[in-house]
Amino acid sequence: MILITHDDLDGAGCAVLATAAYDKILVYICNYAAVNDTVLDVLSGPDEILITDISVSPEIAEKIDRRGSVKLFDHHKTAAWLNRYPWAKVDSSCCGTMHLFNYLSQSHRRLKKYQDFTAVVNDYDLWLHKDPRSRQLNRLHYILGPHRFIKRFSADGRVRFRPEEKLLLDLEEEKIREYRAMLAGYEGVDRYGNKYLFVFAERYASELGKFLLEKHPDYGYVMIINARQYPTKVSLRSRGDVDVAAIAREYGGGGHKAAAGFVVKEPGYRALVQGWARDTKS
Structure with missing residues (x-):
């Protein structure tokens, strides 16, 4: 058996199962x-x-269809075709992990x-955040890396964090607080009239999105x-009232209503940033 899966927590969850x-x-990640x-x-x-x-292109889908012996489970609207x-x-x-669990x-x-x-x-993956363990599990995935994470939870699927893991999570929480304190946010209004915030950050996209949305309730998304x-990665996070997956699709990306993203290359990246940077610092 060969598994090809996404490089986030949900993809790793599929690999665990x-x-x-x-x-x-x-396993290919x-x-x-x-x-x-x-x-x-x-x-x-x-x-x-x-x-x-994760999904494939129409060309690869046709090759899969001719070959057979393949199963694909995804949950992103952009792959509905x-x-x-x-x-x-x-x-x-x-999420993908739930689909695979129901199948296997x-x-x-x-x-x-x-x-x-x-x-x-x-x-965590559907951005529900009703279970406090889900944020911790995602952090642990980030800390351990996908391969160590898969090995750890495929051997023991209980979401009970060991003492050494709790220490790592506590240390990571301190890093996140320090990191977000250094960031400057910028505000703007998109073509649909939604107020948004944007920040430049190479880490902790989901953590920052949740923090900024809680801190600034008047903004529709981050x-x-x-x-x-x-290529430059752009992550979008909302409370669900603004469909950020629809915004991401405009730039060739996708995701969920409350969590999505896309990538841009030069010169598109500079054009986007210059447009955002003309807005007011918050």
Whole structure:
């Protein structure tokens, strides 16, 4: 079995379940820039393939359709067109980890003990934030990196943090506080009349989005621009009343109603930033 999955917490959650379900599995973790090439590289082999929390281009989808022995589970609205294929399921009602859990637990009873883990990942990825453990789980994923995280939770799916993990989480909380205290925010109004804030930051996009939305309740959403990454990554966060996935789609990205993103290259990046930078500092 081969798993190709996204490089965020939800993608790692899918890898945790697949690793726990299959004795032999090869896991590829990738972003949208690499997913098509990654899928293309493995299509010529004989293995069954799972693709989770990420989608492919129409050209690759046609190759998959001719090949067979592939299952794709995603939940991003921008990938809904893949539902035309019998091997794909794209449903935004829950995260990729939840979709994979519902699929694998039918034939792998040992995955039942990962039900709570799956629910915590779903809480974070859909930006529900009803379970305080979900933010901590995402932080731990960031601290450990995807491969250590997958190894740790595939062996023990209980979302109970060990003493050393709690220490790491506490230290990370201090770093986040120090980091966000150094940032300057800028305000503006988009073409739809929504007030927004944007900051330049290369780390902690979701943490910053949540903090800024709580601090500034009058703003509909937040843009976090990673100007040190190329292509430049732009993350969008809202409370859900502004559909940031729709904004991201205008720039070739996607996501959820409350959490989305896109990437831009020169000269588009400078044009966007110059337009934002003319707004007023908050």
